Amino acid sequence: MSNKAIVEYDGKKLELDAIIGTENEVGLDITQLRAKTGMITLDPGYGNTGSCTSDITFIDGEKGILRYRGYAIEELAEKSTFLETAFLVLYGHLPSQKELNTFSAGISAEAGLHYAMKSHFDGFPANAPPMAILSAMLNTLACYNTELLTTATDGPKFEVPALKIMSKVRTIAAWAYRTSKGRPYMPPSPRLSYCGNFLHMMFSQPFDLYEVIPEVEKALDLFLILHADHEQNCSTSTVRMVGSARANLFSSVAAGVGALWGPLHGGANAEVIAMLNNIHDNGIKLSDYVEAAKDKNSDTKLMGFGHRVYKSFDPRAKILKLHVDRVLDKLHIDDPLLDIAKQLEDVALHDEYFIERNLYPNVDFYSGILLRAIGIPVNMFTVMFAIGRMPGWIANWREMLCQEQRISRPRQIYTGETLRSYVQIGSR
Ligand code: ACO
DSSP states (O other), rough: OOOEEEETTTEEEEEEEEEEEOOOOOEEEEEEHHHHSOOOOOGGGGGOOOOOOSEEEEETTTTTEETTTTHHHHHHHOOOHHHHHHHHHHHOOOOHHHHHHHHHHHHHHHHOOOOTTTHHHHHSSSOOOHHHHHHHHHHHHHOOGGOOOSSOSSSSHHHHHHHHHHHHHHHHHHHHHHHHHHHOOOOOOOSSSSSHHHHHHHHHHHTTTTOHHHHHHHHHHHHHHHHHHOOSOHHHHHHHHHHTTOOOOOHHHHHHHHHTTTTTTTTTHHHHHHHHHHHTTTOOOOHHHHHHHHHHTTEEEEEEESSHHHHHHEHHHHHOOOOOOOOHHHOOOOOHHHHHHHHHHHHHHHHHHHHHHHBBBBBBHHHHHHHHHHHHOOOGGHHHHHHHHHHHHHHHHHHHHHTTTOOOOOOOOSSSOOOOOOOOEEEE
């Protein structure tokens, strides 16, 4: 097999190297294209553009495969924990017991927030969107840790900010929620697990501590495992791009939060619940809803369906669908939205429009129902996604720096006016 491709345009020819990944993915190396031919490639939305090579996550969208560092998501979901998976995503190997203990202890030790940060939370209005608070407070953390504003990829200058961010993201999220409810800050409890501690900081009252239910804790842990990384999606590419300017880790992940907030990305989990509630509360016929989602003149979309990369089932959606049933059973919850979701999925999967376009449920289709069942309010759904995605963002930021990547700076094809003369205001 040849490892070369030839681009020919207007009499100019260039031989391109094919870069072949470990799973036989092929990318044509165009890094010399402009220098040698004056041309660039055009790919709005980057659907056909590899922005980097990466050892972290492998996705085969046609076959519905997702692996972190070579381990199948199905196996990690069944056998691992979020902290173990986070270590794997960050460092590339499953930790030994000693490594895991040190990592977990480091996370626990970093759970608290500087008390001066209270004044920042107090400054937000009660209805401030938690994603705005999260992004702002991640940058605020930088202000309290100026000695850590580096681009170190090893040693304490990398590990300490990474642990701080992974740990404090829970505390910030819980405090943001409590601010919106007018409740006082609940300090972390070091004896609780990563998820148990988060639930405690969210829901405990001063004289009425939240009782962590093992099934709820496990379901949340699973949710976080499923969100730990997803290669070059919108928010991760944002983190890499911001980091490529040698921005520190705090500001790079804060930018990732902004990208994730969008309803076409992480914000879709809340939109799914809004859609299911709308169908439920207004008694909308599912076939009518699906018809509206197909109509290009309507704003309706089947939220939680479709994916840029998966052209068959999103494997995370399959795992979640199974667990949603189990968790609801264990907690004796009968959620009418789950029935609607299952029926809606069935209608869409048998509809020509969705079949032709390979539109299947994505991770967000069932994740909202799981989060609802474990008591997370809808306006916190995307924040939960951000907590889960933190190891992936940090690992990608680090990998990009280790690769000594140049600053990200795409080009464009200019389609505006050509040179024209300035006209004074009275003569226009
Ligand atoms: N409902 C109805 N039609 C859809 C949907 C949907 N959810 N998704 C895609 N389509 C249609 C498009 O209109 C387009 O139709 P056309 O070919 O007739 O023009 C076709 O399917 C292809 O879709 P694109 O928009 O080209 O797909 P793209 O890769 O750009 O977008 C996206 C992917 C943003 C996820 C899209 O499917 C979508 O908006 N889904 C709903 C929002 C959602 O669930 N987002 C979460 C994604 S997962 C995540 O970020 C964690």
